[in-house]
Amino acid sequence: MKILFLGDVMGRAGRAAITERLPKLRADWGLDFVVVNGENATSGAGLTAAHAKALLEAGADCLTLGDHAFDQKEMLSFIEQEPRILRPLNFAKGAPGKGYRLCSAAGGRKVLVTQVLGQVFMKRPFDDPFSAIDLVLKAHPLGGQAQAILVDMHCEATSEKMAMGHWCDGRASMVVGTHTHVPTGDAQILPGGTAFQSDAGMCGDYNSVIGMDKAEPLRRFITGMGKGRFTPAGGEATLSGLYIETDDRTGKATRVRMIREGGRLEAAAP
Amino acid sequence: MKILFLGDVMGRAGRAAITERLPKLRADWGLDFVVVNGENATSGAGLTAAHAKALLEAGADCLTLGDHAFDQKEMLSFIEQEPRILRPLNFAKGAPGKGYRLCSAAGGRKVLVTQVLGQVFMKRPFDDPFSAIDLVLKAHPLGGQAQAILVDMHCEATSEKMAMGHWCDGRASMVVGTHTHVPTGDAQILPGGTAFQSDAGMCGDYNSVIGMDKAEPLRRFITGMGKGRFTPAGGEATLSGLYIETDDRTGKATRVRMIREGGRLEAAAP
Amino acid sequence: MKILFLGDVMGRAGRAAITERLPKLRADWGLDFVVVNGENATSGAGLTAAHAKALLEAGADCLTLGDHAFDQKEMLSFIEQEPRILRPLNFAKGAPGKGYRLCSAAGGRKVLVTQVLGQVFMKRPFDDPFSAIDLVLKAHPLGGQAQAILVDMHCEATSEKMAMGHWCDGRASMVVGTHTHVPTGDAQILPGGTAFQSDAGMCGDYNSVIGMDKAEPLRRFITGMGKGRFTPAGGEATLSGLYIETDDRTGKATRVRMIREGGRLEAAAP
Amino acid sequence: MKILFLGDVMGRAGRAAITERLPKLRADWGLDFVVVNGENATSGAGLTAAHAKALLEAGADCLTLGDHAFDQKEMLSFIEQEPRILRPLNFAKGAPGKGYRLCSAAGGRKVLVTQVLGQVFMKRPFDDPFSAIDLVLKAHPLGGQAQAILVDMHCEATSEKMAMGHWCDGRASMVVGTHTHVPTGDAQILPGGTAFQSDAGMCGDYNSVIGMDKAEPLRRFITGMGKGRFTPAGGEATLSGLYIETDDRTGKATRVRMIREGGRLEAAAP
């Protein structure tokens, strides 16, 4: 299968990039399955029902979220109506929605998508992601029900991201990080056959501070005091993420490529 | 000028990659100036005098350090003897050595190199890096005494790295992050003419957990309990960093390229 | 001198306890000087001009703040008009107001009050408090211009609080912690003559979560998800703090007593 | 029942205070059950078998530990042989030992002791303590098998400690914090009948930095650089903790008193 994972969509600029360009990319690159991380699509904080629909209509087969999953309160109920939206497995005891799903891909194939939150340097504490993901992977052996398994490791620390890659190596088709909003250049296939990239980066304006207009974050860093709210930067977004090809029989990755499309960053295509 | 910055050298594998390959790269790529971050060159923790000498002899014009600057106690005195080694500007009130230096490059040109530690998600607290770097940049206007100015922003958070890039934009030739040991794929020239990449990545084995042999970090993440020490992974290292070309008159960047050479990651050359 | 320091006033219940009871305590205990920490007096977050005036009129000679100093935006200008309000020395480069002041006490005596923020476990980074306080204490030797010197160490970690006590020992009359909203039972005179208590505790309702109505904090801890804002708990407040007696000639403490008055906690008077 | 809980024993000075004074206190105060937190009894880091035996022989009926539970490696096996030693419920997936125990008290009565680690400001991440303790308390209703239930909440943040108090209110006889090494002066019986104190404090030398000789911690705070290891301070220890009386029928607390005995702090007895 040809699978594309796109990182955290940042506000209007990120949404526009998805809705305007993803349909063509899907066709041009012959994609079988697309996952988009939507946790920052609405004003940089959470995801409304309307914006979720727009991302799905543009060609996402599944949307993942993150620590900002329910910043938009309507997602607390919308996630129960729209099974193509996932929140992290270990978000909170009382969280609505699901943390993994067996999704349908072209040709009757199945792709299991799951997301988990890391514990290092996060603003709130979350329970152990390694045992959470282990349960899901043990219940769904790669190449069984699912022709491909995609893990979104939503966290800050590179050590935790890389450890999760190795923990799933041979058991998932792809482990990709999200949350830092900067793509990493370490795409590789791990020894057991799992494609890995520490962070997918964001779909947003890279002339910014992690997708936010730079004025206010700079003011806080320089003076130690804020003046207003953060708002997403409005320049043309770069779509950023990871492309893999998998063997439908084994579920393992056969090719991996970092993706950057449009905006300020140098292009990288499949 | 053609300038190469290489990220955190991890243990023996990282040192071997530098000593065996840097001389040839320096010649092949026609480099005028090379900076190497050496904070993890000795067993992954700090830098001995012998290892510092080896990195300098292999072609580094300047070595930067980081939060691990003095993990090897002999660096407390050696840094006073070897001016080509810098520690972060804001390491500690009582730290030996210097945080910036006007270095000599080919053709009588001068390159100012400086390093600063971030405050977000770091294990120890450090004083404000934005005012520290401001003092240095105000005293050394780009295109004055220094034909190029290179800033190593040693920190964890992508927000702080990007904010530092914008803070120095137009005042430095390059702002590059270090410390996370994973290269980022966001190399760009900011609007004011400063080359920027959130992290240089490490010169180390990428089949690892941030350069460490993966067994012990995985044990700690999975079981919550450790059994031994961390030791650097021994597979072939990828040299990882940032290449820029600068205009000697203005000091601004005219070209920027992410660099990956050898080991498991896809090659990227000037 | 007989000096009383009262910890973080929490919302309406805390303010009521100060305005209703402090005048009588001041008379009954023969107090010469009173400091009140006001950083949470307005709805638990910051301090308005009106509430500051009420605390001063009730008998506070000086108000200190903390990390919440400017949560109420009007304090940004009011602190410049009312010199009896102090913000932490190391709050931020761009902060209005002052971090120490030589205040007037009965009989023409002077009391220097100063506040500093710690670095450990705080939500935002602050610059080194130890060198900040050192500058102030070196410029104002105890028993010189000031008959007494009071240091409010606003921070979370007990290690940093105790270290600050020893750092100022013999140079201040009192070092008292604030910020945790729980009084500590370790009042003592350190070897050099400085009275010390790790935390003054809050002036608030102790049937709460650090002064906040317990329902919402409990919901967040138990379910991992919040539903609303934090609001101060409304039960009768306990005034909580530290009482010392000092020798006007040396400025050193001759007596130290933990104070608890009213509300749920067992009473402790001078 | 008359129950005494003593906080973190710090090194040799703390152990000496227990072995020399606890037998007499046990007799003088007519104690029925004594718990001692032993996580720092051996050189300030962990607990050896020999030191555990000494604390038990001196009159502890049960020893709790904390984040330092296994700093002394021999505890990994000794805890399996000595059921009177407990580690936190949520220490780690792979931890040996147990997190709660139904202990025997005088007159055939039973006391359930349990310990849990908090998540806020801790050096390592731990899983949710609120659901962990809930499972234990639901399986052991107060006044059922156990005449008294004692919860040791080992954590840093006062908010998390107070929240745990309310979470267990009416379901435990006592919730007492440990870990900060400073006793809090907020002993009270919560509305549901549970005795509560945010922190028991340490059994150690209070002329110190949280029980450690102050020279090295001060050096690190002041200069930003360390020179050696931390070693426990050697001055006379204050025994510090919480005393409660309970109703054997309901298990609820009928009296609560902060305890301080010996050393530098003002004495407080039942």
Ligand SMILES: [Fe+2]
């Ligand atoms: Fe996130």
Ligand SMILES: [Fe+2]
């Ligand atoms: Fe995000």
Ligand SMILES: [Fe+2]
């Ligand atoms: Fe580092």
Ligand SMILES: [Fe+2]
């Ligand atoms: Fe490093």
Ligand SMILES: [Fe+2]
């Ligand atoms: Fe406060």
Ligand SMILES: [Fe+2]
């Ligand atoms: Fe505070």
Ligand SMILES: [Fe+2]
């Ligand atoms: Fe502890």
Ligand SMILES: [Fe+2]
């Ligand atoms: Fe402890």
